[in-house]
Amino acid sequence: MSLEPLFNYIVYEILYLFVILTMSACIPTGTPTPTPPLTLTWEENFNTLDASRWSKIPRGTAGWQKHMSDYDSLYVIRDGKLVLKGIKNTVLPADAAPYLTGGVYTKDKVAFGLGRLEIRAKLNAAKGAWPAFWLLAQGRPYPQGGEIDIMERLNSDNFVYQTVHSTYTINLGIKDNPKNYGTAAINPNAYNTYAVEKYADKVVFYVNGTKTFTYPKIQTTQPDQFPYADGDHYLLLDMQLGGSWVGTVDGNQLPVEMEIDWVKFYKF
């Protein structure tokens, strides 16, 4: 008698059991929001500072912008990282600013729609340091087009703030319905990965792959509660020093650096 039928039967049974076990392992225990398929459509690894993608942020009157400078030494490519610095201004005698900071943005060059944006970076600490990764509306006025703060870190905090702003939160002042920010722990001495996902009806924040805060679109008669899906946003990566939120700068703790390894965007 041939053993082939018996062999085939055993193989069939093993395959059948395998399929059943695999299927039962995949049965969801809840009803999580489906994650759209992720397709990497843009990445920056900072082997150079590519002027077709990035511009140095100009000086401005807002607190975050008042020390911005195009001084070359504030922008260093080192071991495949973009190093942005905050320094005491002992180098530009014609510039009255007491401190100088480096920042770059993709304004008018690259803008991001619905999808997941990720940034891997290490933030070094100093009293008065306020590094930020954030999004502003490309081609739409502020704050109607919305602001998404992926990461803001103060001083030597071991956590970051993740926040949205809009006409609804700024002009109308509605910051608790829904709550417009969260905080998230980081490892302050290491690289962390910060991410935001922009959906048609919510903005979702992450740190190191853990979901940390969600801002939803809600039913409301008030205008402009959720402008985040109405258009694209450009990315700002910048060192900031001093201001009413972070407080005074301790110049003895400068220079301070932020080191950005890469940025990735996955279009939904």
Ligand SMILES: [Ca+2]
């Ligand atoms: Ca890199």
